[in-house]
Amino acid sequence: MTGIWAIVIPAFVKILVIIAVVMTGVAYTTLAERKVSAWMQDRKGPNRAGPFGLLQPVADGIKFFFKEDITPKEAYRPIYLLAPLLTLFPALITFAVIPFGTSVTVAGQTYPLAIAPGMNLGIVYLLAISSMSVYGILLAGWSSGSKYSLMGALRGASQVISYELGIGLAVLSIVLWTGTFDFNAIVADQTGGWGKVWFFIPHFLAFVVFTVSIFAETNRLPFDLPEGESEIVGGYHTEYSGLRFAMFFMGEYANMITASAFVVLLFFGGWNLPFVRYEWFGPLWGGLLSMVVFFSKIAVCLFIFIWVRWTLPRFRYDQLMTLGWRRLFPLAVLNFVLVATWLLLRGRP
Amino acid sequence: MITIGHYLVLASFLFVVGLIGALTRKSAIIVFLAIELMLNSVNLVFLALGRYFGQLDGAVFVFFIMAVSAAEAAIGVAITVAFIRRNKTTAIDAANLMKW
Amino acid sequence: MTFAVVFFAVAFLAFIGALTLVFHRHPVIAVLGMAAATVSIGVLYVMLHVPFLGLFQMIVYAGAVMVIALYVIMALGPEESGPQVGTVQTVLTYLASLLFLLHLYRVLIKSEIGPMPAVDEAFGSIQAFGGALVSRYAVPFELASLLLLGAMVGAVVLSRRQWQ
Amino acid sequence: MKVTRPKLSWWERTYFPAILKGLAITLSHIPKIKKRVTLEYPEVRWALPPQYRGAPILLTGLDGNEKCTSCKLCEFICPPRAIRIVAEETSLEKEKRPKEFDIDMGLCIFCGYCQEVCPVEAIWLKDEYEMADYDRTNLIFNKEQLLARGRKPPYLPGREKPLEEPK
The missing domain is CATH 1.20.120.1200 (NADH-ubiquinone/plastoquinone oxidoreductase chain 6, subunit NuoJ)
Incomplete structure (x- = not known):
């Protein structure tokens, strides 16, 4: 195990672990979505497959697998077949730069818990990839050859583009504050010292803008206009069925997980807990514990996603655009200017 | 071994393809994108040479070109939309108002 | 490799x-x-x-x-x-492209082509880049922002429905 | 009509109070385990009200023959034309009886007009609602099936008696 293999094998193992974890996470987020929504509506939710319905995602997967795969007559076939992949692929490769813990030491070798540990441009990478996730929506909606799909796609594209600005500016103010694009440094800046708090307190404005924008970016209620069932059937994935529909579905939930990880890393201290140091637990267990803490925080964020979805009604389209361009965007600019001014006058506290 | 020549050859290919596109396509949007492709190939040359000579000025210039092409995209698309509204087509042959 | x-x-x-x-x-x-x-x-x-x-x-x-x-x-x-195919413009385009390519390769063959030199880690770093941007290239940087602002205003003006 | 908009304070216009209120309401429903209204269907069943209109059945009279006199009123009134009757003569007092009596349950809309119109109260919509099948032809109930369904006690509140097997 020398040379390139010393890099490739751990990376491969980490990719496998992350894909497995994320895919399981996606599956169980769908279950959680159904369970939590049921509880909020005084129902019981799926409980047939396995104890408490825990095997429901498996059943769903099997069902998706055996459903008929329909291509509409009016569809533009090559793009119609490509679009689901373009949705799922960016959703998955964003995990390359997300650090999900400190590091573990196995057999004297220390492995940082991230697929691409040396990446000091993690945030730019994440923004770049998420800016490309529009393609899946746009192409799926257009190539289906259905007016509902086209409407959904156009809505989705303009919404995602509009809200990316808010996200970018909110993130940039954090970047300006910490002076780095590196997730690890940003996480390290939030804990482990006097006066270092999770960023959602000092950067509350950025936090609000970011959170609202991330709901729009992931097409979740109250901003799920691209797939508003009561208006345009299913939006851009109206015509899809079977495994291709499942890809959209998984892509959406994987995006939610990425967004949650993003929020946790930027505003909630990543894998750190207040007053806890992972060095106390040793190099192996400390690392694993940090991973567990990180995923728990993501789970809480996912719960909030679901909670909001089953509480708030959908925005009207002009309201969505007004909120994005006339409320959040100026707010983000204001926040950016405030952070810059503070840094200019007072420097880092 | 990848030398500077590889980058330059690739960039020249891209530039010429973009040139052909800009001069022979009819659709305004495609012409616009072909021009962007030419800009991109020039960017590639800037970066490759900057890397070759160990100077960052190439990268800075690429940054400015990106800003210019972003501005160009905003204006270009606005013009295209206005053009299509007026002429009901994207074919640039329809832009013959000032022809004599 | x-x-x-x-x-x-x-x-x-x-x-x-x-x-x-x-x-x-x-x-x-x-x-x-x-x-x-x-x-x-x-x-x-x-x-x-x-x-x-x-x-x-x-x-x-x-x-x-x-x-x-x-x-x-x-x-x-x-x-x-x-x-388009077959028009004079097309023929001229291809001809010009070919001549342009040939000219480029004439220059390329005459010049000295070496492998990429090694550079230190700081070469393409965002710190070095940002430093260059706000010191030596500060004026062009500001001009670029002005350009973007102008483009934004222009796009808004253009896309208003002025001609039916 | 004149709509008066409520005067909202600055804080209310940020949407936050309303959003938080809504979130609190939905969250407060999660721990209410006792109030869950889900009926776990195949095991737990809904108590049907007596007037429930399910699958139609044919009644057997006290003499052991079907009550239907094949007057074809139900066939005539049936909106989706799900009923088909072929009459035949009989030596009984009623003189006519259905030779064939088919109801296509794929067509039936459970409107209950047949029951309403029947002069001899021979056809009833009863409490059966599980009629799914893999084959449409199995959904055409013939006379024997309809009569067999009619023999299932309990029958109607207060009217159980006439349903009993003939002596």
């Missing part, structure tokens, strides 16, 4: 994307080809040791310009049209 393989793969992809843009009849496929080309060129930037410019390339071109172009094509309905 790995580097060369990646380079040739990415370069090939960029070239195919460019050809698709220029020669495919369907505008949506053409724009997708261009998107693939811009992403590949972004990867080339990363390989040229300026990773953030590669990522910016993806954000600006693949994420914004191409999406807007696609959006316009979809919203206004795609018209299929290939490159």
Whole structure:
């Protein structure tokens, strides 16, 4: 195990672990979505497959697998077949730069818990990839050859583009504050010292803008206009069925997980807990514990996603655009200017 | 071994393809994108040479070109939309108002 | 070795994307080809040791310009049209392109082509880049922001419905 | 009509109070385990009200023959034309009886007009609602099936008696 293999094998193992974890996470987020929504509506939710319905995602997967795969007559076939992949692929490769813990030491070798540990441009990478996730929506909606799909796609594209600005500016103010694009440094800046708090307190404005924008970016209620069932059937994935529909579905939930990880890393201290140091637990267990803490925080964020979805009604389209361009965007600019001014006058506290 | 020549050859290919596109396509949007492709190939040359000579000025210039092409995209698309509204087509042959 | 393989793969992809843009009849496929080309060129930037410019390339071109172009094509309905053939303009274009290429290669063959020199880690770092941007290139930087502002105002003015 | 908009304070216009209120309401429903209204269907069943209109059945009279006199009123009134009757003569007092009596349950809309119109109260819509099948032809109930369903006690509140097997 020398040379390139010393890099490739751990990376491969980490990719496998992350894909497995994320895919399981996606599956169980769908279950959680159904369970939590049921509880909020005084129902019981799926409980047939396995104890408490825990095997429901498996059943769903099997069902998706055996459903008929329909291509509409009016569809533009090559793009119609490509679009689901373009949705799922960016959703998955964003995990390359997300650090999900400190590091573990196995057999004297220390492995940082991230697929691409040396990446000091993690945030730019994440923004770049998420800016490309529009393609899946746009192409799926257009190539289906259905007016509902086209409407959904156009809505989705303009919404995602509009809200990316808010996200970018909110993130940039954090970047300006910490002076780095590196997730690890940003996480390290939030804990482990006097006066270092999770960023959602000092950067509350950025936090609000970011959170609202991330709901729009992931097409979740109250901003799920691209797939508003009561208006345009299913939006851009109206015509899809079977495994291709499942890809959209998984892509959406994987995006939610990425967004949650993003929020946790930027505003909630990543894998750190207040007053806890992972060095106390040793190099192996400390690392694993940090991973567990990180995923728990993501789970809480996912719960909030679901909670909001089953509480708030959908925005009207002009309201969505007004909120994005006339409320959040100026707010983000204001926040950016405030952070810059503070840094200019007072420097880092 | 990848030398500077590889980058330059690739960039020249891209530039010429973009040139052909800009001069022979009819659709305004495609012409616009072909021009962007030419800009991109020039960017590639800037970066490759900057890397070759160990100077960052190439990268800075690429940054400015990106800003210019972003501005160009905003204006270009606005013009295209206005053009299509007026002429009901994207074919640039329809832009013959000032022809004599 | 790995580097060369990646380079040739990415370069090939960029070239195919460019050809698709220029020669495919369907505008949506053409724009997708261009998107693939811009992403590949972004990867080339990363390989040229300026990773953030590669990522910016993806954000600006693949994420914004191409999406807007696609959006316009979809919203206004795609018209299929290939490159023109057989006109004088076409012949002249190909001739000029060929001459231009030949001229470039004449220059290229005469010049001294060496392998890429090694650079230190700080070469393409965002710190070095930002330093250059706000010190030596401060005025162009501000001008670029003015340009973007002007473009924004221009786009807003243009897209108002003034001519029916 | 004149709509008066409520005067909202600055804080209310940020949407936050309303959003938080809504979130609190939905969250407060999660721990209410006792109030869950889900009926776990195949095991737990809904108590049907007596007037429930399910699958139609044919009644057997006290003499052991079907009550239907094949007057075809139900066939005539049936909106989706799900009923088909072929009459035949009989030596019984009623003189006519259905030779064939088919109801296509794929067509039936459970409107209950047949029951309403029947002069001899021979056809009833009863409490059966599980009629799914893999084959449409199995959904055409013939006379024997309809009569067999009619023999299932309990029958109607207060009217159980006439349903019993003939002596």
